[in-house]
Amino acid sequence: MSGLILRLAAPLQSWGEHSTFGERDTQPYPTRSGILGLLAAAQGRPRTTGLADFFHLRLTVRVDRPGVLLTDFHTVGGGLPRDQTVPTARGDRREEGKGTVVSHRHYLADAAFTVAVEGPDELIHELSAALRHPTWAPYLGRRSCPPAEPILLASGLTDPVRALKRQVPLSRERPHTGDTVAVDFIYETDIRDPHARAHLMDVPVSFDPLRRAYRPRAIKVRTEHLPADLCGGHGVDQLAALAEYAGSARQGG
Secondary structure (H helix, E strand, C coil): CEEEEEEEEEEEECCCCCCECCEECCCCCCCHHHHHHHHHHHHCCCCCCCCHHHHHCEEEEEEEECCEEEEEEEEECCCCCHHHCCECCCCCECCCCCCCEEEEEEEEEEEEEEEEEEECHHHHHHHHHHHHCCCCCCCCCCCCCCCCCCCEEEEEECCHHHHHHHCCCECCCCCCCCCEEEEEEEEEECCCCCCCCEEEEEEEEECCCCCCEEEEEEEEEEEEEEEHHHECCCHHHHHHHHHHHHHHHHHHC
16 A cells, blocks of 8 residues: 545635536535546546446545635526527527526535545555656636646655645644644544534545436544644745655655
8 A cells, every 4th residue: 555645736626526507516625526526637537437446545634724615606598599598408499588597506615625535556656656747637626726836746655644644734724822833634434423413425436427427425623733833824925835745755755
C-alpha cells in the first residue's frame, strides 16, 4: 500500500451529493464520487468502465480553508422562440414565454483541501502518472471549476495521512499565539459506526449516464491540532511553501 497527496484549491469548487433538477448542492468538503471522478478523468476512463479497483482506495481530507458558501441564481433558455427552448422530459419544447429554466447552484468560494489517497501500489502508480499527464482536464466537482494549481503534490508515500499532519504545508496564516493550529479532518469509517457524523450517498458504482449508481458511505469529522509551523500563509508565500514540499517529496521518492 502507498499513497498520493492531492491539493484541491480554486476560486470555486462544488461537490454535489444529492443535486436534483433546479437545486445543485455542494457538500462542505470534497465527496468520494467527485475525487474518484477526477482520477478517472485523468486516466481517460470512459464512463462505462467498471470502478471495482477504485473500491480499494481510501481517502482522508484535510480542510485547509473551508471557503465561503456561494449561491448562483442561474437561468437558461429565457427569451427564446419555442423551437429553441430547453427540451422537456417528454422530449417536446416548453411554451413560448415559459421557457426559462431556473436553478440555484451552490459553490465553495476560496476553499482549499488537501487529500491523502491510499491504495494498492500499482494503482497508485497509475494514478500518479495520469495526474501528471491527464487525458481529460481535471475539475473540482463541476466543469466550471478548474483547479488553481497542479493537483498532485506527492506520490509513492508510505503514510500519506501522517504527511498531512506533519509535512504538507497548510494554506492558512500562522496564528499570532500558540504553537498549534486546529484543523478539521474527514475520515472514512464503517457504515455501521455509531460515531459517524454523516452518511453520504457518494460511493460511485457506475458513472454510466444510463446506469449511474451510488452506494452510501460513512464519515467522521475530527478536529486535530497540528504544528503551527505547517502554516504556509497565502499568495506567493503559500505557493513557495507548496513548491518546496513538492520538490522535497520528489527527491524523497
